[in-house]
Amino acid sequence: MWVVKIGGSLSHDPALRHWLSELCEVGGGRVVIVPGGGDFADKVRQYQGEWNFDDLAAHNMCLLAMTQYALLMQGVSPELVIASSEAKIRRTLRDGHVAVWVPTALMRDTPDTMSNWDTTSDSLAAWLSTMLNAERLIVVKSCPIAADDPLETLAASGVVDRKFVDYVTDANYVVELLDKSNVALMRDRLLNIPVM
Structure with a gap:
């Protein structure tokens, strides 16, 4: 099983349709997509600044922001199956979707360790990968990413959240960050085609 986190920064990008199309074509029965928060989550930041409510409320609102992005994805690719529990995820994969x-x-x-701005959808994707005993976590970003960029550097520069490194340090799955132009690489990996 693979977890593929698609950044919210792709929510207005034509690349999103391409990623979803490729994942549906070659990832049925193997892939769980984790949506980012995107500008849905940016609105939460805006409202928190305006109304000064606590991070717990912001955390819960951001989970709903991710849910909105998931529904957007399903609207773009209706063959995707929305799943809110491990049982539904596993059933969806067993059914080949x-x-x-x-x-x-x-x-x-x-409040707990997840309910703050240091833990975003990146870390939640890592958490889900651990819970599902995934074999690979791919995090898709809209910005360019070099293959040799250390995770610590990416976290320090805000490409991934500050807690992401903690979540994946002892991971028993492969962690890979790809930029939005690497959909063919993801496809080749899923089809087990050696990369030259």
Whole structure:
């Protein structure tokens, strides 16, 4: 099983349709997509600045922002299956489809280590990868990413969130960051075509 986190920065980019199309074509039964928050989450930041509510409320709102992006993805590619639980994810994959995770089960009544701005959809994708015992986590970003960029550098520059490195340090799955132009590389990896 692969987890593919698609950054919210692609929510207005034609590349999103290409990624979803390729994942649906070659990832059925193997891929779980994690949506970013994108400008849905940016609105949460805006409202928090305006109304000064706590990070717990912002965390719960951001999970709903990710859910909105998941629904957008399904609207673009109706063959995607929305899944909010591990059981639904596994059933979707058994049925040969691609799941899109909506993280509403992570909504909290009291603050915890996830309910802050240091933990975003990047870290939630890593958390889900661990929970599902995934074999690979691919994080898709709209900015250019060099293959040899250390995760610590990417976290320090804001490409991934500050907690992401902590979540993947002892991961038993492959972690790979790709920019939006690398859809063919992802396809080749899924089809087990050696990369020259």
